[in-house]
Every structure is written in C-alpha cells, then in structure tokens.
Amino acid sequence: MESRKIAITGLGIFCATGKDVPSFTDSLLSGRCGIGPVDMFDVTPFPSRIAAQVRGYDPLDYFERKIAAKLSRTDQFAVIAAGEALAESGAGTHYSPYDIGVSLGGGAAGMGQGERWLQDTLAGRKVHPSDLRGLLQDRTTTAVAAAYNLAGYQGSITTACSSSATAIGWGADLIATRRLKAVVCGGSDSLSILTFAGFNSLRVVDPAPCSPFSLGRQGISLGEGSAFMVLEDEREARRRGATIHGYILGYAAAGEAFHMTAPEPNGTEAARVMAEAARYAGIPLDRIGWVNAHGTGTPLNDVVESKAMKLVFGERVKEVPLISTKAMTGHCLGAAGAIEALATVVGLRKGVILQTINFRGSDPECDLDYCHAGPKQSDTEVALSNSFAFGGNITSLVISRS
Amino acid sequence: MPRNSYDIVVTGLAAISPAGVGLAPLRETLQSGECRLTPMPVEVVGEAGHLWGRVEGFRATDFMPPLKARKFDRASLFAVVAAGMAIQDAGIDLATLDRTRIGILLGCGFGGLPNSEEFLRGYFTGGTDMLVPMLFPNTVPNAPASNASIEHGLKGPNVTHVQRLCSAESAFLMALRFLEEERADIIITGGVDEVHPFILQGFRDMGQLRRYGASFAEGVGLLVLEKRDHAVARGASIRASVGSGRTIGLLPKGSEAEGVERLMGNTALPSLVCFSGIADDLPCLTERFPAVRALVPGRLLGRSLAMGGVAMVSLVLSLASGEKGLHLAASPEGPYYAFDFHGGAPVQP
Numbered sequence: 001m002e003s004r005k006i007a008i009t010g011l012g013i014f015c016a017t018g019k020d021v022p023s024f025t026d027s028l029l030s031g032r033c034g035i036g037p038v039d040m041f042d043v044t045p046f047p048s049r050i051a052a053q054v055r056g057y058d059p060l061d062y063f064e065r066k067i068a069a070k071l072s073r074t075d076q077f078a079v080i081a082a083g084e085a086l087a088e089s090g091a092g093t094h095y096s097p098y099d100i101g102v103s104l105g106g107g108a109a110g111m112g113q114g115e116r117w118l119q120d121t122l123a124g125r126k127v128h129p130s131d132l133r134g135l136l137q138d139r140t141t142t143a144v145a146a147a148y149n150l151a152g153y154q155g156s157i158t159t160a161c162s163s164s165a166t167a168i169g170w171g172a173d174l175i176a177t178r179r180l181k182a183v184v185c186g187g188s189d190s191l192s193i194l195t196f197a198g199f200n201s202l203r204v205v206d207p208a209p210c211s212p213f214s215l216g217r218q219g220i221s222l223g224e225g226s227a228f229m230v231l232e233d234e235r236e237a238r239r240r241g242a243t244i245h246g247y248i249l250g251y252a253a254a255g256e257a258f259h260m261t262a263p264e265p266n267g268t269e270a271a272r273v274m275a276e277a278a279r280y281a282g283i284p285l286d287r288i289g290w291v292n293a294h295g296t297g298t299p300l301n302d303v304v305e306s307k308a309m310k311l312v313f314g315e316r317v318k319e320v321p322l323i324s325t326k327a328m329t330g331h332c333l334g335a336a337g338a339i340e341a342l343a344t345v346v347g348l349r350k351g352v353i354l355q356t357i358n359f360r361g362s363d364p365e366c367d368l369d370y371c372h373a374g375p376k377q378s379d380t381e382v383a384l385s386n387s388f389a390f391g392g393n394i395t396s397l398v399i400s401r402s
Numbered sequence: 403m404p405r406n407s408y409d410i411v412v413t414g415l416a417a418i419s420p421a422g423v424g425l426a427p428l429r430e431t432l433q434s435g436e437c438r439l440t441p442m443p444v445e446v447v448g449e450a451g452h453l454w455g456r457v458e459g460f461r462a463t464d465f466m467p468p469l470k471a472r473k474f475d476r477a478s479l480f481a482v483v484a485a486g487m488a489i490q491d492a493g494i495d496l497a498t499l500d501r502t503r504i505g506i507l508l509g510c511g512f513g514g515l516p517n518s519e520e521f522l523r524g525y526f527t528g529g530t531d532m533l534v535p536m537l538f539p540n541t542v543p544n545a546p547a548s549n550a551s552i553e554h555g556l557k558g559p560n561v562t563h564v565q566r567l568c569s570a571e572s573a574f575l576m577a578l579r580f581l582e583e584e585r586a587d588i589i590i591t592g593g594v595d596e597v598h599p600f601i602l603q604g605f606r607d608m609g610q611l612r613r614y615g616a617s618f619a620e621g622v623g624l625l626v627l628e629k630r631d632h633a634v635a636r637g638a639s640i641r642a643s644v645g646s647g648r649t650i651g652l653l654p655k656g657s658e659a660e661g662v663e664r665l666m667g668n669t670a671l672p673s674l675v676c677f678s679g680i681a682d683d684l685p686c687l688t689e690r691f692p693a694v695r696a697l698v699p700g701r702l703l704g705r706s707l708a709m710g711g712v713a714m715v716s717l718v719l720s721l722a723s724g725e726k727g728l729h730l731a732a733s734p735e736g737p738y739y740a741f742d743f744h745g746g747a748p749v750q751p
Contacts, residue, residue, distance in 0.1 A: 045530045098664055101651050106564075115522060117607070118600075122526055129608045135515070136707075137543070138565045142735050145651050151661060154651035154737040155572050158510070158543040158562050166561055173579055179649075194518055197525050198538035252585075255551040255560030257501070260539040269557065272502065280585070390539055391548025393560050 005234040006172040006249075009242040010089025012081040012186075013342055015225025015335075016052035017328050020084055025346050027328060029375060031357045035209040035221045035330050040112070041193050048205035051191055052223030052330025072110030072134030075143040077226035077335075078188035082144045089230035091182040092148055094240055101153025101180045103171035104141040105164025105187035107334020110134025112192045137163075137334065140188050144228075152180045158334075160389035161294070162253070163187055164227070165337025165397050169251030171231050181236060186228030186338035195333060196222060202261070208358075210297035210331070212324035213306070213370040215361035220296045223330020227338040229345070246345045249382070249398040250281025256392030263300060263388060267307030273394040274312045274384060281398035285313060288320060288398075289380025290353045292344045294388040295324025296331055301388065303365045310368075321369040321376065327358045337387035341397055344385045348401035353378045408643035408744050410581050413633050414492025414590075414626030415641060416484040417715045420455035420619055420703045424487065428712070429719050437702050439617050446599045447606045454597060455619025455704025474540065474549055477513030477596040480622040481546030482553045488590050489554060492626035493638055496555060505558030505586040507577045508547040508624075509569030509593035511707025516598040517541045546594045546622075558586040566733035567614075567679030569593055570623070570710030574741065575647050577627055587632050592624035592715070593708025614680070614734060619704025623711030625718065630747075642718045642727075645669075645742030652736040653686075662686050665740050669728065672742070674720060678713035678731040679705070681738075687730055714741070721745030 016034030018024025034052040043049040059068040086092040117131035138156040164187020171185030210221040256269040359372035420438040421431040439453040462471035518541040524532035544562035563572035570593025577591040597620040605615030653661040676697040699716045723746030731739040
C-alpha cells in the first residue's frame, strides 16, 4: 500500500497554561507555570495541595446552560479544544460527516461528578442521576462526535497516562488506512478526588510545583485540560488549501510487562519503544533533535527516562535535549500525551526546543540537557513525545514540522 | 484497509462467561440455547425482578496462589486467567517466541471502577486514614490488559479501549491493523468486564436497569490473532479467519441509510450473523438478514460493554469450516462495527 504522510491541520487546547493555542504558545515560550492552589474540592488533608487547575472557568462562557448540564467538566474541555482545532482546520465542513472521526484518550473522565453521586449515596441524600452520565471515557468521545457531527469513527483509548498519545497515533492510522479522511484526535481529563487522593496516597506528589529532572524533586503535580489535533492525508490537505502545522510520522505503543506502577528500572523497555517509534516512522535516530519527555518529576521516572535516552541515542545523547512541559501544565493524566504532543508541534514550528522550568539543582543521576536554563533556538525537524503509564503502557510519538 | 483478504486467522480462544469457565460450557450454552442469566439478589439494587449475568463458578485461586489473587481486581483476574487459557489454546510456547512480538489489546467497560469506588468510599467515610494505596493502581481501565501482560510477559502492543457496547470491537479493529503493519506477530484481543453492585446501583439511579443496564453481565472473551503465514509456520491450528472490518461512529439523522451501507460494505451474504451490543434491537441491521441464521449471545449471557469478546468467540465456535460469518455490533449513540469471519482455515488464493 502506498504510504501516506499524515498532516496536522488544526490544533486546539484548553488547560491551565492556556485556554487556546495562542495563549498556550505564549506560556510555553515564556515558561509560565500553571500550577497553583486548587479550589475544586478540599485538598487540605493531603501533603500536596496544588495542581494545574483550569481557573476562572465558567461553563456558561462556552455552553448554553442546558447543554453544559449534560456534559462533565472533562467533556466540556474536550468540546472546547476540539472545536478550536476543527475551526482552524476547516476539515469539518470540507468532508462528509462519515469521513471524519474522533479518536480520544481519556483518564478520570467524569469522575468528579461520579464522586458527587457516591458522596450523596453514602450520605443518604437524593442523588443526581446525571452525575453518572460521564463516568466513562467514551462519553467524552461521543460528546465531541455529537457536537460537531463527526460520524466516521468513535474510539476511546484508556491506557491511563499514555491514552491520548496512543489516540493520536491511532488517529494517524485511521487516515493511513483510508478509513477516514480526517480525524479529530487528542485527549481530555479533569482533576478529581480519586486521582488527587490516589497519587497522594502513593506519595508521588510534590508539595511544590513539580521540577522534572531536578535534584530534590518529590514527584508530580497534577493537572487538567484537553488538547486535540486534526489529522488528514497531506495531499488532501494541500489540495483543499489547509494550513499544515506539522506531521505525525509514526508511533509505537507497547507494554513493559514489568510492574503496574514502577517503570522497568534500566530504561531498556522505554528505549525499545522510542526506537520502534522512529523505525515505524522511517526516521533515522540522528534526525531526532529533542524529546518531549514523560518527565513527571518523580525520582524514579526521570532517572529511568534519562537512562532510556542514553540507550536510544548513545554518544549523541548530550546533543538531544530531554525536556518536560509538565512543569508548566502539570500532569494531565489522560490528556497529558495530547497536550505534550501539541506542545511539541508548537516548539517545532517556532524553531524552539522547549524548556523545563522549576529547576532546583542538578541531579547527578539526571545528567543530560533538560533545557533548565530556558528554551533554545533550533532548526530541528523531528522530535519525539513520550508517554508512560500505569500498567507499563508506553507510547512514543514521532512528530515533524515538515 | 479496508481489507478483504482473509490473511489474519484465529488460532486460539478463551472465555469465562455466565455459562461457566472455559470454552466447553459456552459451546454447550450456544448449542442448547439455554439462558444463563440468574435472578439478581434483591439486596444488590434494593429491587426484585432483575436478572444478571454473574460468573458464579470462577475461583481465582484455582489458577493462582491466594496471595497473588488478592492483588488483582476482578476484571484483572478474568483477564489474567483467560489470557493464560488463550495462550494454551493457541499452542503458544512463550519460551520459544519473542515476547516483544506478542501484544494484548482489550476492550474493557467498567474495569477499574469497583476499585475506584472502594478507594473513594474509604476516603469519604474515614478520611485519609482510610485510604488504601494498594487499590489505586487497579483503578485504571487498562489494569486487566496490563496485569495480563505482566503475568504472561507480553511485551508487544498493549492498548485498552472503551466505547460503550463496542469496546471489544474497538480493540479488535486495532489488532487487525497492528498485525497487518507487523507491529506484532500475535495479538490476544477481545473484551473483559465485571459486574459490581455499585455499577448496578448506578444503572438503577439512571433509570437504565430495564434498558441498557438490563441483564448486565461480566466475563471475558479472548481471541488469539496472527497472520496466516505465522500461524502455519508455527504449526498452529486455525479456528477461523478474519476478513474485512468496518465501522462508523454515529448514524446522523437523515443519513442513516448511507451509514448502514458503509457499515455493510460489499460483504457477501453470510451463513451466520452474530449480533452484539444492541445490534439485535436495530431493524436497520436485522432486516438485512431475514433468512440468515442469527446468533445473539447477549440473550443467553447478558450484555456488557465489552461483550463483543465473548460474542466473537461464540461466533467462531459456531461457524462450521467453510462457513461465512458476520459479526455486527452496535451501541446506543454509536459506534457500529461489522467484521467478516470465515470458519476454519481460509481457502488459499
């Protein structure tokens, strides 16, 4: 089969560091941190009381009251971000509804509303049945499909923190296999007590804004948001005069088969997936200029990811910065892969290797270039975006600007 | 894709369903047509008169030490045990194969939610002192597939899908693609789900216990897929082959006919149609096959979000060699899937 180049023709984002692509771009380039106090629920019992919450958000700024009531916070973020991507792309009005689909990665989905149902049930209060409507990730996908009449495909991937990276890779596959002419792919997630309490109970949340690859880092900062991109076959996109922001060249997704929460400590499995992604993309490793890390800021992840980099790039590793945008966006779980893929597209287009903010000091076990001093100008054409997850689910995306 | 050749084959099956543990009780149920749903105890939802599809005879400790069994949620137990059964049924010798070339792609509906409920219940009733960290890792829907990959050392592609009553079909479509692209040599795919009182209480509160939550069931159905050449080279027995797979996301009002035509494609009339999800409730699908033998596993075993796994296993078990089968699945608000199957080994081109 003739291979197809998968073009990115629309971008959309809604998160703590930007409620659209221009503001998110400004935040990325200026190193603005979106991590701060949380007021969605009571966080006082926990050692860490901060997160990258989307603050100042009123659903009625975006939705009619009746519609907002039917959508979870996660659904709402997704409809907003997907709407930005579709509006910019123009694909939604160019193709038949049956030729456009939605591929979404989810995480906690509408757990926030589900928690209210559980609290009401436990307290013997009257429950709101609608609180359960968005409990599963597939509801968000349907909300996007229904909002924009995208009838070609509905799919939701739920591999925890790698969900939306895989959803983008799979979206590219749906174009490559000619199943669809355009796909809106990405992820959405929102803060919940489940994830806030859960990660705190595992003692992997930093009380201060996370500081990936720094000495003294204590873990993640949670976040929330949504990011989407519209993918199309490059020739079709050019034929209709669409703006092309970059390309999804390939991806790999595999299981480490090691442990539910701990990464394989030598980085060999992560390295295998990164190298596989380049191979599927048909890209020699020496064309990859930087890597947008999973970079959670946990003591273990950052060391393992640095080890994996050395295995993949060998002697060239010091020339390939490994950066983490999570220090700005927080760890957005189901949406993390999509937000970071979008950040990677922005960096490539701007000719910049993005920075890792919140530096606290050099860790001898993290001895690569993490761009702690700030963004770097670069004419790099290709970058990787890594996503690692509970279950050992690893996805690596290969993204190019041309 | 769309693909029409039958070059991907089914070499192994596994099922744990309300019919029982293993393929034999499922086959028996399909042949007898006896419904395996049982009355749901009144205390589950505080109402009488409901049926459910609980797997009653499953004891994890029949398959693993009690201490190991304790660390898994119920859906993960189903997946871990059934993956072992599927590997054995397919005659896969893991010691001789490259495990990075063996993947697992599952649909999973409510897997992870019972752990979430238990974890949160502790917090809401007793604060941080009552948080049980051990519960948290298995709150994710990918816990069943990932635990199965860890237990069996499967290092190939590992992805979990949820898309209402077509969760297993979503995973199945990706499995076909990954095999075609040679991202893996062997993929274990299908669906896993568990039924839990809190899920049923949720259905009750949403007014769905007599609609989509009616006869809710649990279990796992897995198929081992590989390319025909790979299967032949390792001397595997071929149970069926898989042809084209088609899907649509929604049926927008006013253009339903176009959607159904796209879903059906140019497929030849099958000998047997397997209806999964709510496909058997949709005249636009059922009326196309008035004279064709129909298999509706959901009526015997109940419905679940990942019921497509057991349904596709049922179809393969029911197809005679040389017979053409069609698996049709649908969900409320979409999506819709159609997969062509061929019983036994495919005819050589």
